[in-house]
Amino acid sequence: MSLPTLNAQLQASGISRRTFLKFCATTASLLALPQSAVADLANALGNAKRPSVVWLPFQECTGCTEAILRSHAPTLESLIFDHISLDYQHTIMAAAGEQAEEARRAAMEAHKGQYLLLVDGSVPMGNPGYSTISGMSNVDMLRESAKEAAGIIAIGTCASFGGIPKANPNPTGAVAVSDIITDKPIVNISGCPPLPIAITAVLVHYLTFKRFPDLDALQRPLAFFGETIHDRCYRRPFFEQRKFAKSFDDEGAKKGWCLFELGCKGPETFNACATVKWNQGTSFPIESGHPCLGCSEPDFWDKGSFYQALFPWERYKSKPGKGGQKHAGKNA
Amino acid sequence: MNEELIFITSNADTTGNVIPLLHQIRHALSQLLAQQEETTIDLRRLPLSASEESQLETFLGHGEVKADIQALGDTVVIESRYTGVWLETHYNEEAEIMGKYVHICDCPPLIKSQPEDMVLSLNNIVSDIQAMSDTSTNDAAEED
Numbered sequence: 001m002s003l004p005t006l007n008a009q010l011q012a013s014g015i016s017r018r019t020f021l022k023f024c025a026t027t028a029s030l031l032a033l034p035q036s037a038v039a040d041l042a043n044a045l046g047n048a049k050r051p052s053v054v055w056l057p058f059q060e061c062t063g064c065t066e067a068i069l070r071s072h073a074p075t076l077e078s079l080i081f082d083h084i085s086l087d088y089q090h091t092i093m094a095a096a097g098e099q100a101e102e103a104r105r106a107a108m109e110a111h112k113g114q115y116l117l118l119v120d121g122s123v124p125m126g127n128p129g130y131s132t133i134s135g136m137s138n139v140d141m142l143r144e145s146a147k148e149a150a151g152i153i154a155i156g157t158c159a160s161f162g163g164i165p166k167a168n169p170n171p172t173g174a175v176a177v178s179d180i181i182t183d184k185p186i187v188n189i190s191g192c193p194p195l196p197i198a199i200t201a202v203l204v205h206y207l208t209f210k211r212f213p214d215l216d217a218l219q220r221p222l223a224f225f226g227e228t229i230h231d232r233c234y235r236r237p238f239f240e241q242r243k244f245a246k247s248f249d250d251e252g253a254k255k256g257w258c259l260f261e262l263g264c265k266g267p268e269t270f271n272a273c274a275t276v277k278w279n280q281g282t283s284f285p286i287e288s289g290h291p292c293l294g295c296s297e298p299d300f301w302d303k304g305s306f307y308q309a310l311f312p313w314e315r316y317k318s319k320p321g322k323g324g325q326k327h328a329g330k331n332a
Numbered sequence: 333m334n335e336e337l338i339f340i341t342s343n344a345d346t347t348g349n350v351i352p353l354l355h356q357i358r359h360a361l362s363q364l365l366a367q368q369e370e371t372t373i374d375l376r377r378l379p380l381s382a383s384e385e386s387q388l389e390t391f392l393g394h395g396e397v398k399a400d401i402q403a404l405g406d407t408v409v410i411e412s413r414y415t416g417v418w419l420e421t422h423y424n425e426e427a428e429i430m431g432k433y434v435h436i437c438d439c440p441p442l443i444k445s446q447p448e449d450m451v452l453s454l455n456n457i458v459s460d461i462q463a464m465s466d467t468s469t470n471d472a473a474e475e476d
Binding site for chain 2: 039
């Protein structure tokens, strides 16, 4: 089955080349690519075949899907996402049951070795009956779908690390995608939910360079997970000055001081929320007065109270693994 | 990146990067004149404090050209008072800044009409002229 190029798709949708160039410039910046590469990126991406994508939602809350698809207006991140060939996603597709499964198998057969597999949600290993789709266990569906996939993008903390389903006592025996599939390139875009632009940027990188971007030791794209929330937090100066909110309604909180002593996990959480932000760039949790929960890190649910300080302020400088050293980079 | 570096940069009100950046722009402008070599500097990737960004913009100032482009949110392109040095700012639909660049070139790529768009444009103008001709012919026929 031949798929049209992205250029043809964009033209058919009335998206101008100028708009596409703007998208490429912004994405290159997000991926830390040189701006001199924008023209090449636009040419390679524009001539890339519209990718076939099979998206498997397993043990998940649909929050990841909502984050990506609930844009009220066309956005830069939706520009690419609207133009992939999403051949299977049983939460949003019209078909259901066997009809939907036929669509999945047909797409996998037609694009053998070329389709991308997106997964959100963890995989229950305790009992196959905990989560099934059309009578098929999640683990069987994952193995079947991964077999001929070009690569896998694990969307959200559940697919990346097990997430909330894996939290103690892990009643379903939840595991991450990478615990099951070990012979395919996998990118983890963690977060509860993950940043939509990170997913788009990884897709752009894959379509342009035919490989996933550079990853950290937890297989997350370094362009988005290379720095902590704390590194880029606008409240960081208050941390240095030891000006902390002690409760959610004290003077410090009202003055916008650092939320470290209210349990902020920003110093140990690698993600780009502080720069990319949420809801069309409106804000991120700390900007709304709530500490970072550390949702893009493994086992974030089981690391003690969300509202206890990580460690005494004085210990910060001597604590190992700060500022990107914790998850040294590697290439997928 | 290491912990010490983060502490040093975050403590500083200024990064000290404005003057080196201006020298980079000067060098790029001389390269443009000597070898027609264009340069783009991505300000988002540089450590600059808000006041330094403002200082840079004030230094560059406004020249003769300002272009507003509507493409998934506004893009504003301003030629600085130094001909050949352009400041380009991309906004999204919510007017948030998505990117900010300094181009050293004779004309930033986004201002130029794109060949792919011109092909469509030619098709459109042909069909629009045809539609106009058809309307005129029909009107004339009705008058008769």
